[in-house]
Amino acid sequence: MIQHKRDKDAKGTWLTYRPDIKILDCTVRDGGLINNHFFEEAFVKKVYDTCVAAGIDYMEIGYKADKKIFPAKDNGAWKYSDEDMIKKITGDNKGATKISVMADAERTNYHEDILPKEKSCIDIIRVATYIHQIPTALDMVEDAHQKGYETTVNLMAVSTVHEKDLVEALDVIAKSSADAVYIVDSFGSFYTEQIRELTDIYLKAMEGTGKEVGIHTHNNQQLAYANTIESVIRGASRIDATINGMGRGAGNCPLELIVGFLKNPKFDLRPILKCVQDEFIPLLKNNKMEWGYQIPYFITGQMNLHPRFAIKMRASENPDNYLEFYDQIIQEES
Amino acid sequence: MIQHKRDKDAKGTWLTYRPDIKILDCTVRDGGLINNHFFEEAFVKKVYDTCVAAGIDYMEIGYKADKKIFPAKDNGAWKYSDEDMIKKITGDNKGATKISVMADAERTNYHEDILPKEKSCIDIIRVATYIHQIPTALDMVEDAHQKGYETTVNLMAVSTVHEKDLVEALDVIAKSSADAVYIVDSFGSFYTEQIRELTDIYLKAMEGTGKEVGIHTHNNQQLAYANTIESVIRGASRIDATINGMGRGAGNCPLELIVGFLKNPKFDLRPILKCVQDEFIPLLKNNKMEWGYQIPYFITGQMNLHPRFAIKMRASENPDNYLEFYDQIIQEES
Numbered sequence: 001m002i003q004h005k006r007d008k009d010a011k012g013t014w015l016t017y018r019p020d021i022k023i024l025d026c027t028v029r030d031g032g033l034i035n036n037h038f039f040e041e042a043f044v045k046k047v048y049d050t051c052v053a054a055g056i057d058y059m060e061i062g063y064k065a066d067k068k069i070f071p072a073k074d075n076g077a078w079k080y081s082d083e084d085m086i087k088k089i090t091g092d093n094k095g096a097t098k099i100s101v102m103a104d105a106e107r108t109n110y111h112e113d114i115l116p117k118e119k120s121c122i123d124i125i126r127v128a129t130y131i132h133q134i135p136t137a138l139d140m141v142e143d144a145h146q147k148g149y150e151t152t153v154n155l156m157a158v159s160t161v162h163e164k165d166l167v168e169a170l171d172v173i174a175k176s177s178a179d180a181v182y183i184v185d186s187f188g189s190f191y192t193e194q195i196r197e198l199t200d201i202y203l204k205a206m207e208g209t210g211k212e213v214g215i216h217t218h219n220n221q222q223l224a225y226a227n228t229i230e231s232v233i234r235g236a237s238r239i240d241a242t243i244n245g246m247g248r249g250a251g252n253c254p255l256e257l258i259v260g261f262l263k264n265p266k267f268d269l270r271p272i273l274k275c276v277q278d279e280f281i282p283l284l285k286n287n288k289m290e291w292g293y294q295i296p297y298f299i300t301g302q303m304n305l306h307p308r309f310a311i312k313m314r315a316s317e318n319p320d321n322y323l324e325f326y327d328q329i330i331q332e333e334s
Numbered sequence: 335m336i337q338h339k340r341d342k343d344a345k346g347t348w349l350t351y352r353p354d355i356k357i358l359d360c361t362v363r364d365g366g367l368i369n370n371h372f373f374e375e376a377f378v379k380k381v382y383d384t385c386v387a388a389g390i391d392y393m394e395i396g397y398k399a400d401k402k403i404f405p406a407k408d409n410g411a412w413k414y415s416d417e418d419m420i421k422k423i424t425g426d427n428k429g430a431t432k433i434s435v436m437a438d439a440e441r442t443n444y445h446e447d448i449l450p451k452e453k454s455c456i457d458i459i460r461v462a463t464y465i466h467q468i469p470t471a472l473d474m475v476e477d478a479h480q481k482g483y484e485t486t487v488n489l490m491a492v493s494t495v496h497e498k499d500l501v502e503a504l505d506v507i508a509k510s511s512a513d514a515v516y517i518v519d520s521f522g523s524f525y526t527e528q529i530r531e532l533t534d535i536y537l538k539a540m541e542g543t544g545k546e547v548g549i550h551t552h553n554n555q556q557l558a559y560a561n562t563i564e565s566v567i568r569g570a571s572r573i574d575a576t577i578n579g580m581g582r583g584a585g586n587c588p589l590e591l592i593v594g595f596l597k598n599p600k601f602d603l604r605p606i607l608k609c610v611q612d613e614f615i616p617l618l619k620n621n622k623m624e625w626g627y628q629i630p631y632f633i634t635g636q637m638n639l640h641p642r643f644a645i646k647m648r649a650s651e652n653p654d655n656y657l658e659f660y661d662q663i664i665q666e667e668s
Contacts, residue, residue: 226560322607
């Protein structure tokens with residue numbers, strides 16, 4: 001008989017059913033970074049209805065950006081996620097899927113724009129922060145918590161953070177009112193073994209606080225789904241995913257893949273497949289939007305760089321001149 | 335300080351440089367399953383020149399199929415890989431990249447079609463076999479070994495093999511003359527933790543024999559690259575990859591991603607990027623060939639089914655009717 005060397009630190013295997021796992025669909029929020037949040041209401045409604053039908057726990061509908069910093073003429077409605085806009089999507093008969101918005105540290109007028117929970121359609125405020133903004137982020141968390149919301153801290157670009165600083169940051173987050181903290185691979189640069197180590201670090205830092213650990217990946221290296229699975233097996237319980245992997249640059253962990261993987265009876269794959277074929281494939285085929293893995297994204301990912309260079313290149317007249325792009329990136333980094 | 339829980343059984347990390355690692359490019363062989371091996375000579379020559387320039391250890395140029403079983407009118411030259419065709423590609427001044435052919439058990443007239451090594455341009459014979467064909471496969475290995483070739487056994491569709499049978503199969507392969515044995519995820523159905531366990535099983539079975547373990551993945555679940563990396567970190571030393579991931583159905587582990595990952599100074603990424611933009615992107619853009627991840631492939635992959643159903647669906651009039659496909663597959667399997 002073969003003695004399997006099971007990972008002693010794993011919280012499950014691919015066959016384990018973990019009822020604690022919650023999925024957040026961030027299609028419209030992360031996808032909004034492709035089109036400056038100019039999604040039509042009908043599209044957002046389709047995504048919402050799909051999330052409700054598929055049993056997805058949360059749908060992130062957009063940002064809560066400060067209109068004084070980001071003029072409304074440059075951005076679609078989902079940059080601001082005003083209450084009346086959200087109500088148009090959820091309707092009077094709001095489904096079981098909770099509504100999330102992302103509030104960027106230093107770019108949100110949170111005292112005014114985030115209403116008391118009882119006056120809002122929103123259920124959860126996710127505060128996105130770079131490490132140097134953590135004091136602001138935690139003030140936002142306390143503000144939202146006191147207003148009655150669930151809250152999370154999404155610590156971005158962790159691939160550029162020194163481990164010592166990360167541990168200090170997690171230490172203060174552990175003392176906050178946040179319900180969860182996310183590992184965010186903003187550049188899609190992490191390998192699976194790094195995600196496993198990070199998951200251990202985050203879980204250890206949150207031990208005894210009741211706070212959950214989440215995972216948000218990007219597909220620059222075709223690792224978004226692989227890294228999500230590994231983080232979940234290691235003990236992360238909150239998953240970010242997007243329908244058909246829609247999201248800035250190389251996109252995100254595809255919702256359909258992770259729902260298929262989880263085999264959790266509370267989720268239903270069928271509405272997601274229907275939504276992909278009805279809404280997402282036409283966007284790609286008509287070249288209305290581009291997302292998903294392309295070679296320039298793996299180049300920035302493997303070099304731990306923001307994908308903005310690759311996104312710019314894909315929008316240029318020579319979107320497939322990979323060699324020139326590679327040589328430029330190497331030169332600029334040296 | 336954080337105490338990293340390093341994997342005690344790992345043979346390296348993503349930063350380790352492993353000089354024992356060898357890459358085999360199987361673009362033309364696996365890609366030939368898309369177009370019945372009807373590649374133009376100029377294309378095959380470009381792939382060969384790219385492999386030589388990039389320092390790739392082996393290039394698999396095609397199959398050695400029996401013409402009595404597979405009539406030449408139905409298949410391109412790379413189904414048979416005749417010596418005169420290979421010579422047209424390698425030229426008189428053969429590069430450092432060794433030439434591989436794949437010989438399918440029970441579908442190769444190996445006594446006649448595989449010449450003594452000194453009369454051949456081929457360096458390595460890879461014998462592809464299902465588990466019930468292993469006696470034939472091992473006879474082919476001995477035949478090729480005695481003729482002077484390097485040899486490998488590529489045990490296909492291992493996701494459908496019971497572990498007890500696998501261990502017995504590996505036991506007889508360990509006693510053969512083969513230089514290496516491959517983990518072959520024919521259906522793209524394995525999760526990363528399964529690949530780690532399989533790599534351990536294969537390595538243990540080959541212990542003390544000097545035989546190497548290889549990894550051949552498919553991208554049905556967007557895990558081809560992730561699973562290849564994990565197998566390598568665990569100790570596999572032979573990697574199959576294809577340029578731009580070209581290969582049947584969802585395709586294979588992309589050569590450019592794995593070369594970028596390895597950071598091995600013997601490999602050069604630049605010629606591969608150039609070849610992708612010059613040769614592969616036009617094939618995709620002009621709809622001459624299709625390969626790479628699509629939703630139907632993850633459905634067959636997660637259900638551990640041969641991708642033939644998904645390939646057929648992609649070639650039908652409704653290539654994007656994912657829900658109907660899913661319902662059909664579920665119904666047929668129940």
